[in-house]
Amino acid sequence: xxxxxxxxxxxxxxxxxxxxxxxxxxxxxxxxxxxxxxxxxxxxxxxxxxxxxxxxxxxxxxxxxxxxxxxxxxxxxxxxxxxxxxxxxxxxxxxxxxxxxxxxxxxxxxxxxxxxxxxxxxxxxxxxxxxxxxxxxxxxxxxxxxxxxxxxxxxxxxxxxxxxxxxxxxxxxxxxxxxxxxxxxxxxxxxxxxxxxxxxxxxxxxxxxxxxxxxxxxxxxxxxxxxxxxxxxxxxx
Amino acid sequence: xxxxxxxxxxxxxxxxxxxxxxxxxxxxxxxxxxxxxxxxxxxxxxxxxxxxxxxxxxxxxxxxxxxxxxxxxxxxxxxxxxxxxxxxxxxxxxxxxxxxxxxxxxxxxxxxxxxxxxxxxxxxxxxxxxxxxxxxxxxxxxxxxxxxxxxxxxxxxxxxxxxxxxxxxxxx
Numbered sequence: 001x002x003x004x005x006x007x008x009x010x011x012x013x014x015x016x017x018x019x020x021x022x023x024x025x026x027x028x029x030x031x032x033x034x035x036x037x038x039x040x041x042x043x044x045x046x047x048x049x050x051x052x053x054x055x056x057x058x059x060x061x062x063x064x065x066x067x068x069x070x071x072x073x074x075x076x077x078x079x080x081x082x083x084x085x086x087x088x089x090x091x092x093x094x095x096x097x098x099x100x101x102x103x104x105x106x107x108x109x110x111x112x113x114x115x116x117x118x119x120x121x122x123x124x125x126x127x128x129x130x131x132x133x134x135x136x137x138x139x140x141x142x143x144x145x146x147x148x149x150x151x152x153x154x155x156x157x158x159x160x161x162x163x164x165x166x167x168x169x170x171x172x173x174x175x176x177x178x179x180x181x182x183x184x185x186x187x188x189x190x191x192x193x194x195x196x197x198x199x200x201x202x203x204x205x206x207x208x209x210x211x212x213x214x215x216x217x218x219x220x221x222x223x224x225x226x227x228x229x230x231x232x233x234x235x236x237x
Numbered sequence: 238x239x240x241x242x243x244x245x246x247x248x249x250x251x252x253x254x255x256x257x258x259x260x261x262x263x264x265x266x267x268x269x270x271x272x273x274x275x276x277x278x279x280x281x282x283x284x285x286x287x288x289x290x291x292x293x294x295x296x297x298x299x300x301x302x303x304x305x306x307x308x309x310x311x312x313x314x315x316x317x318x319x320x321x322x323x324x325x326x327x328x329x330x331x332x333x334x335x336x337x338x339x340x341x342x343x344x345x346x347x348x349x350x351x352x353x354x355x356x357x358x359x360x361x362x363x364x365x366x367x368x369x370x371x372x373x374x375x376x377x378x379x380x381x382x383x384x385x386x387x388x389x390x391x392x393x394x395x396x397x398x399x400x401x402x403x404x405x406x407x408x409x
Contacts, residue, residue: 015251023256027263031270038271041278043285052275077272081264109256118256 022109025096026089034084059083062222067230075226078126082119083222086110086170090214093178094207110217111175113168120167123225124159131232140232162228166221173217177210 037048045053059079063072093108109115131140144155184206188199382394 015255019252020255023259027259030263031266034267034271038275041274043278043282049275049278052271053279056272056275056279076276077264077268080272081260081267084267085260085263112252114252115256118253119260121253122257122260 016112016114018104018107019109019112019114022089022092022106022112023115025106026085026092026109029092030081030084030088033088055084056080059222062219063226066223066226067233075229079222079226082123082225083218086119086221087215087218089115090174090218091211093174094181094210094214097178097182108174108178110170111178113171113175116171116174117163117167119170119221120163120225123166124163124228127225127229127232130229134233143232166224166228170217170221173213177206177213181206181210 034052037052039048040046041049056076060072060076062083063075063079067075089108089110091108092106093111096106098104098106128140131143135143144152146155181203184199184203188196188203191199383391
């Protein structure tokens with residue numbers, strides 16, 4: 001990563017303080033957002049409820065487009081939470097980046113591979129469970145033998161590549177965005193007042209692009225995750 | 238201890254567990270605070286809209302039925318009314334004819350009785366006047382005669398008169 005981080009040991013596990021604080025902040029923001037929007041829920045929606053319902057419809061649409069039938073209903077909550085968490089995590093680092101004496105404490109949680117790979121692991125492990133739940137052990141594991149038996153190597157390998165690509169795609173996009181942002185900032189700070197003036201619109205433009213990228217990546221992550229799940233809960237022909 | 242190196246970054250296992258736990262807790266909280274009420278409300282709204290559409294459909298068919306019924310009743314009433322008016326005209330005509338006929342009859346009757354009465358009265362008057370003339374002439378005659386005739390003659394006249402009366406009685 002290059003950046004120095006503060007770590008501590010607890011119960012024999014290593015914790016990165018920057019990740020923990022960032023994830024907590026992101027969770028808090030998501031919770032407060034959802035909590036604030038879900039007050040006064042009524043038959044005639046108010047402003048907050050309208051926004052919340054739009055997001056719910058959006059994530060439900062993502063899930064329904066790849067998972068047909070009843071299974072999509074139970075995954076709505078999962079898609080909604082995942083989308084909001086990744087979205088807020090992507091945007092968090094754009095306006096909140098806390099460095100104290102060179103040690104990062106708050107940044108985008110998704111700019112760290114640990115967080116993104118954890119989310120991807122969570123999703124794909126869930127997909128395995130859902131696959132067993134809907135097809136049974138036999139149906140689930142015979143899916144690995146399709147279209148014919150030697151494909152088991154490809155199929156198992158695919159599970160790992162899915163896990164890595166899903167997590168690292170998100171990480172790469174957000175990390176590179178933040179990196180460029182901090183480079184622009186350091187150039188502006190070190191280059192004197194003239195450089196500061198020149199770099200200001202560049203920074204603004206890159207921030208805007210990062211916001212766009214963060215939204216796209218959150219959408220892509222949820223879409224791909226639901227596609228992976230849909231492949232697990234359906235019998236392959 | 239449980240740290241691995243992937244793409245140059247340190248992967249801390251503690252972080253993974255922490256992220257998983259916090260995400261699961263976040264999902265739980267979202268489910269509690271927002272997801273359940275909002276999906277319930279959205280379902281309720283969907284149900285309400287579909288039931289509203291159904292009831293609107295029902296109300297429309299009912300209104301159509303009522304309009305048809307009303308139209309039919311209106312036509313019926315119109316027919317009845319024209320029937321009643323025709324009946325009334327007919328009966329009025331009849332009554333008028335009847336009344337006129339009766340009046341004619343009465344008038345002819347009254348005319349007949351009046352004529353009869355008049356005839357009777359005329360007869361009576363004629364008879365009365367005849368009687369009066371007779372008695373008057375007798376009176377006059379008796380007054381004239383009483384001055385000229387004597388006792389015997391008068392006797393004879395009375396007798397003859399009585400005789401005449403008796404004859405008159407016989408002839409009657």
